[in-house]
Amino acid sequence: xxxxPPITLKNLSFEWPTGERALADLDGTFxxxxxxxxxxxxxxxxxxxxxxxxxxxPTSGSVEANAQIGYLxxxxxxxxxxxxxxxxxxxxxxxxxxxxxxxxxxxxxFDAVGNDWDVEARVDVELNRLGLGHVSLERRIGSLSxxxxxxxxxxxxxLAGNEITLLDEPTNNLDAPTRELLYExxxxxxxxxIVVSHDLELLEMMEHTVELHAGExxxxxxxxxxxxxxxxxxxxxxxxxxxxxxxxxKVEKRQRVEAETKLARAKRKxxxxxxxxGLPKILANSLKQKSEANxxxxxxxxxxxxxxxxxxxxxxxxxxxxxxxxxxxLPDPELPSSKNVAIxxxxxxxxxIQGPERVGLIxxxxxxxxxxxxxxxxxxxxxxxxxxxxxxxxxxxxxxRLIGLDDQLSAMENVAAVAPSANxxxxxxxxxxxxxRGASADRPLxxxxxxxxxxxxxxxxxxxxxxxxxxxLDEPTNNLDIDSVxxxxxxxxxxxxxxLVVSHDQNFLAQLNLDYFLELSAQGTLSKSYPNPx
Numbered sequence: 234x235x236x237x238p239p240i241t242l243k244n245l246s247f248e249w250p251t252g253e254r255a256l257a258d259l260d261g262t263f264x265x266x267x268x269x270x271x272x273x274x275x276x277x278x279x280x281x282x283x284x285x286x287x288x289x290x291p292t293s294g295s296v297e298a299n300a301q302i303g304y305l306x307x308x309x310x311x312x313x314x315x316x317x318x319x320x321x322x323x324x325x326x327x328x329x330x331x332x333x334x335x336x337x338x339x340x341x342x343f344d345a346v347g348n349d350w351d352v353e354a355r356v357d358v359e360l361n362r363l364g365l366g367h368v369s370l371e372r373r374i375g376s377l378s379x380x381x382x383x384x385x386x387x388x389x390x391x392l393a394g395n396e397i398t399l400l401d402e403p404t405n406n407l408d409a410p411t412r413e414l415l416y417e418x419x420x421x422x423x424x425x426x427i428v429v430s431h432d433l434e435l436l437e438m439m440e441h442t443v444e445l446h447a448g449e450x451x452x453x454x455x456x457x458x459x460x461x462x463x464x465x466x467x468x469x470x471x472x473x474x475x476x477x478x479x480x481x482x483k484v485e486k487r488q489r490v491e492a493e494t495k496l497a498r499a500k501r502k503x504x505x506x507x508x509x510x511g512l513p514k515i516l517a518n519s520l521k522q523k524s525e526a527n528x529x530x531x532x533x534x535x536x537x538x539x540x541x542x543x544x545x546x547x548x549x550x551x552x553x554x555x556x557x558x559x560x561x562x563l564p565d566p567e568l569p570s571s572k573n574v575a576i577x578x579x580x581x582x583x584x585x586i587q588g589p590e591r592v593g594l595i596x597x598x599x600x601x602x603x604x605x606x607x608x609x610x611x612x613x614x615x616x617x618x619x620x621x622x623x624x625x626x627x628x629x630x631x632x633x634r635l636i637g638l639d640d641q642l643s644a645m646e647n648v649a650a651v652a653p654s655a656n657x658x659x660x661x662x663x664x665x666x667x668x669x670r671g672a673s674a675d676r677p678l679x680x681x682x683x684x685x686x687x688x689x690x691x692x693x694x695x696x697x698x699x700x701x702x703x704x705x706l707d708e709p710t711n712n713l714d715i716d717s718v719x720x721x722x723x724x725x726x727x728x729x730x731x732x733l734v735v736s737h738d739q740n741f742l743a744q745l746n747l748d749y750f751l752e753l754s755a756q757g758t759l760s761k762s763y764p765n766p767x
Contacts, residue, residue: 237299238262239397239425240285242450244294247277247284249680253672255280258294261443261450267419268427269439269457274684274714275668276445278429279307282399285427300396300424307401307683307712308635309386313375320374320382321389326352327370359388363414379406379633379708380598380737384415396424402683404432405711406633408598408737431715433457446554468554475549482542489535496531560666563695566627566702566730573624574703574731575609577751579759584751591732593742596753602735603633605753606707619757625731629694629701633708633735635686640679644669644689647678652696663692683712691721703731710738719744 240263247256255277272278283289285296286304309320318324329337329345330352346352360366363384374382383406390398404412412432419426419438427443430436436457444451444460453460568574570588577584586592594602601619609621610630630637638647648660664674667688673681678689687709694701704725710718722744725732736742749763 239265239299240427241297242294243297245284245291245296246293247280247289248292249672249676251672251676253676256284257448259448259450261452263425263427263443264441264452265425266440267422267438268425269436269442269460270427270429270445271436271442271457271460272445272714274712274717275673275682277448277682278445279401279682281445282401282427282429286399298397303390303393303395303398305386305390305398305400305403307405309374309382313373315374316370317368317372317374317377317385318370320385321356321370322393323349323352323356323370323389356392359392363388363418364410378599379603380408380411383407384411387415387418391418391422394423398422398424398426400426400428400430402430402712403428404430404435406598406708406737408596409739411598412737431710431713431718433715467552471549471552471554475546475553478542478546478549482539482546485535485539485542489539492531492535562666563724563728564700566700568702568730572702575624575733576622577605577609577620577759579619579753579757582759584759584761586731586733589729589731590749591745591747592734593745593747593750594733594735594753595742595750597755600753600755601757602753603707606630606705606733606735607632610705619753619759623703625702627699627702629697629704631687631690631694631704631706631709633711635683635690638678638690638693641677643677644674644681644685644692647689648692648696651693652698654698655696660692660696663696664688667692684714684717687712701730703733704728706732706734706736708736709734710736710741 242259242261245256245259246254248254259281270278270281280289282304283306284291285298286302287296288304316324318327325345326347326349329342330350332339332342333346349355356370357366360368365381365385368377368381368385377385383403387400387403390400404415407415412434416435416438419428419435428435428439436442439456442453442455442457442460444453444464453463568589573585573587574590575586577586594606596602605619605621609623610628612623639650642650644664645657645660648664649655649657652660661674664670669685669688669692673685678686681689691709694704709721713721718738718741722741725745732745732747734742734745734747749761752760752762754760
């Protein structure tokens with residue numbers, strides 16, 4: 234077995250066209266096996282994966298990989314008309330195989346098949362093992378749920394058999410049963426798998442954790458919990474070192490002040506003796522010069538001790554991490570408690586969301602949750618027995634796949650488009666509260682990380698005119714780091730309007746203090762429940 238690391242980074246730097254540096258002089262290696270890549274939103278994880286995959290070119294430095302790389306982005310960009318076979322990456326093999334079965338002797342068809350003569354059988358086995366045997370290879374991606382699409386994309390990478398595979402937030406949009414299926418794929422993965430995720434259960438399966446923080450890459454042995462424990466231990470030591478350094482600096486400064494006081498007293502005493510005429514002038518001047526020289530040496534020595542203590546404080550402070558906080562002040566939409574907000578019905582069952590109620594819409598992948606929300610927002614007639622209607626005009630909608638804004642415009646420009654009366658200062662202040670500052674607010678949406686894109690969409694909802702009385706959020710925790718998920722829940726707890734949210738993040742739902750749940754079954758039936766299903 235080769236001891237060469239699968240991926241090595243050498244002085245890797247990347248700048249956006251705006252001149253903003255995303256990564257600077259990054260050195261490090263990724264170990265073989267199952268690897269979790271962690272770091273706060275905006276730290277550059279997605280950018281790093283794209284550089285490793287070859288989708289972005291380094292501004293300087295290099296990425297060295299010892300094998301072929303497969304890559305799954307946060308957002309699957311295949312057209313909705315693409316087929317499942319294309320998503321799995323087996324279309325060319327299948328087409329060539331069918332051509333050969335029909336009598337083709339074209340060498341190109343044999344090259345396309347390669348050693349995959351049993352590709353169709355292997356795909357059928359894998360689909361059945363994942364409970365997706367009912368999904369035909371000719372089916373269009375647009376007809377699949379987000380969870381089904383993601384699971385099939387991961388399966389496609391597994392079938393490809395690359396020695397190195399990169400997954401960016403693979404459990405987004407997956408319900409609990411589907412996540413278990415993905416976990417099984419991960420547990421039996423062959424080769425090196427590098428995963429970016431905020432899914433704690435997935436991160437606990439990793440053999441190594443690599444952290445990208447403050448432009449540095451660090452490797453920790455073990456899963457996420459080991460990394461967290463080690464980091465907490467380091468931070469406790471760093472905080473104690475910072476306190477000790479501050480205390481030492483305080484002592485040195487006090488001693489410097491006390492010494493200056495003594496020098497001032499000695500100087501006054503010497504002047505008094507000189508005025509008293511007790512010493513010859515030459516001797517008095519000599520003593521004065523000697524005293525001043527000694528005072529200068531003492532000041533220099535004490536100043537050096539203060540500067541040294543300050544340097545230790547600065548060094549200790551740099552090792553103490555500051556957790557930035559999303560700090561939102563949600564406007565009051567002034568929604569009457571008696572106002573009907575939305576009506577959802579299935580057959581003879583009808584549920585009415587009234588006033589500032591907080592409702593979770595839950596159900597298995599493929600039951601139609603996202604479809605129902607889109608139909609409600611667009612006003613189109615719902616298909617089948619399930620129907621939804623919104624009774625308000627002032628609605629803010631955060632779609633699961635974060636579409637609807639202009640990817641070529643900046644965060645500032647997208648928010649300004651929905652808030653014409655807000656000046657640039659107000660918009661920048663809102664974005665800053667969402668941790669989008671400086672050049673990040675001026676970069677095109679297309680080059681932002683998933684977490685940064687989410688914050689831009691959220692800003693358009695919160696600053697839109699007039700203020701939304703109903704927020705509809707479809708998988709809002711996708712691509713958010715663990716701290717941001719908690720902070721978003723805290724912000725939404727203070728919202729005074731109605732809230733309708735779809736999320737497979739059970740911990741997030743528990744933090745929202747929802748009034749009740751509407752559950753869609755796979756058969757399209759609708760039921761209401763009050764107990765928290767977590």
